[in-house]
Amino acid sequence: MVQLNINGRTQQVDVEPDTPLLWVIREQVGLTGTKYGCGVAQCGACSVHINGEVQRSCSIPVSAVKPGDRIVTIEGLSRDSSHPVQKAWAALDVPQCGYCQSGQIMAAVALLRKNPKPTDVDIDEAMTNICRCGTYQRVRAAVHMAAGTGKGGGSIIHMGDTAKMGGSVAPADSKAKSGPEEVH
Numbered sequence: 001m002v003q004l005n006i007n008g009r010t011q012q013v014d015v016e017p018d019t020p021l022l023w024v025i026r027e028q029v030g031l032t033g034t035k036y037g038c039g040v041a042q043c044g045a046c047s048v049h050i051n052g053e054v055q056r057s058c059s060i061p062v063s064a065v066k067p068g069d070r071i072v073t074i075e076g077l078s079r080d081s082s083h084p085v086q087k088a089w090a091a092l093d094v095p096q097c098g099y100c101q102s103g104q105i106m107a108a109v110a111l112l113r114k115n116p117k118p119t120d121v122d123i124d125e126a127m128t129n130i131c132r133c134g135t136y137q138r139v140r141a142a143v144h145m146a147a148g149t150g151k152g153g154g155s156i157i158h159m160g161d162t163a164k165m166g167g168s169v170a171p172a173d174s175k176a177k178s179g180p181e182e183v184h
């Protein structure tokens with residue numbers, strides 16, 4: 001039996017110690033906003049926060065997580081998709097298929113905690129998440145919007161408001177779209 005703290009709730013799970021954290025989050029706990037992509041720490045679809053740091057949960061055995069470690073998934077960012085980064089994602093219609101987007105958002109939140117005004121280079125270096133739909137330009141624009149460094153200035157973000165716990169919310173909406181990626 002393993003004890004985990006996920007989105008502010010204590011969870012007891014009966015799994016083998018080498019089970020990847022991703023599978024515990026999805027299969028045992030039922031939080032499916034965190035996605036499986038590559039399984040080898042390359043794509044970032046499985047990104048969660050552990051003690052405020054973005055981590056790729058597909059490659060972390062559950063035995064490596066301590067009971068006191070704070071795991072936050074996309075469902076733990078806000079109760080109603082109201083986290084400022086989620087708002088920026090919605091405002092700029094970032095997702096295409098949506099599959100990578102919860103991982104992108106988790107990476108963006110972690111970046112903005114450390115660097116509230118990132119440059120394009122900072123964003124590209126920090127956010128190595130892969131998007132097969134090629135939403136990179138929109139991701140970058142949304143990070144700038146959340147930081148208040150996008151076109152039009154003013155921030156919609158209050159970065160102290162990054163760790164509301166509880167409740168389940170959908171990750172950034174998955175919308176089927178066609179046509180080329182727009183660049184804003």
Ligand code: FES
Pocket residue numbers: 035036037038039040041042043044045046047056057058059
């Ligand atoms: S599924 Fe974990 S990095 Fe790709």
Ligand code: FES
Pocket residue numbers: 095096097098099100101130131132133134135
């Ligand atoms: S893989 Fe990123 S939106 Fe489709």
